[in-house]
Amino acid sequence: HTLKADFKQLCEEEIPGSKELPIDSEGYKKFAEANNVKFSSDEEKDGYLKGLQILENISFFQYLLLHHKDMIIAKSCKRWSKERDELDDSKLGALLLEEFFMPPQDQEEALDSALVKFSEMMTKRTVKIAEFQRKLRRTDPSSVLFGVTIREQEKFINDHAEEIEKSKIYFSAAIQKLKVKQEQELVRIEKDIQ
Numbered sequence: 096h097t098l099k100a101d102f103k104q105l106c107e108e109e110i111p112g113s114k115e116l117p118i119d120s121e122g123y124k125k126f127a128e129a130n131n132v133k134f135s136s137d138e139e140k141d142g143y144l145k146g147l148q149i150l151e152n153i154s155f156f157q158y159l160l161l162h163h164k165d166m167i168i169a170k171s172c173k174r175w176s177k178e179r180d181e182l183d184d185s186k187l188g189a190l191l192l193e194e195f196f197m198p199p200q201d202q203e204e205a206l207d208s209a210l211v212k213f214s215e216m217m218t219k220r221t222v223k224i225a226e227f228q229r230k231l232r233r234t235d236p237s238s239v240l241f242g243v244t245i246r247e248q249e250k251f252i253n254d255h256a257e258e259i260e261k262s263k264i265y266f267s268a269a270i271q272k273l274k275v276k277q278e279q280e281l282v283r284i285e286k287d288i289q
Contacts, residue, residue, distance in 0.1 A: 098162075101126065102155050115152035118144070123153065132161050138184040146188015159281075160191055167194050206269040213262050220255055224248065 105122045106113050116123045127133075134140035143149075143164065147157050160167065168187065171194040172179055182190065227248040234241045 098130065099155060102158060113152075115154050116158075117151060118149055118153050119151075127158075127161075130162060132158075132164075136184065139187060142184040142187035143191065144188060146186060146191060148188075160195060164191055167191050170194055206266070206273070209262070209265065209269075213266070216255075216258075223251060227251070 102116065103114075105120075105126055106116050109117055109120050109122055116126075134143065143161060147160060149157055153161075164187075168179065168182070168191065171177075171190055172182070174194070174197070227244060230244050231241065231248075234244060
């Protein structure tokens with residue numbers, strides 16, 4: 096039997112036709128215990144259950160998140176440079192979901208590098224546009240210098256527009272690629288625990 100098949104069978108035994116299992120049922124409690132899903136305190140348990148919106152019944156997806164909670168929380172701690180004991184127990188379930196849906200960190204050096212360069216470029220661009228705006232405020236609108244400054248600003252904005260658009264397309268494609276990898280990883284994890 097696989098983990099998923101066992102879960103499905105328990106659902107049928109508890110509520111025929113249901114894909115969810117009552118969290119307080121003996122069947123679920125034994126299933127969770129047999130698969131080593133434990134909590135260090137009632138506060139931690141409540142934080143996970145509330146954040147995952149597990150009120151009365153638990154789905155297989157919610158169960159998988161709990162099954163892998165330690166690994167997912169460890170990844171979140173690494174991402175945000177935090178220790179497990181710094182986390183608020185009441186927010187653990189929400190943190191678990193947030194980390195699950197984040198693009199994997201350090202999976203694409205090229206993407207990480209491009210994001211840094213793009214951020215630097217956008218900061219410089221914002222500063223330059225602010226300089227144009229200050230110059231325009233100090234210049235007589237009827238002067239030749241005002242017209243020249245307007246054209247320089249438009250040229251500067253247009254010169255970067257294509258680069259910005261290309262960057263957005265690249266980031267969108269790269270993040271989509273990471274999401275596909277993440278989904279493949281979930282399938283692999285599910286196979287590992289079957």
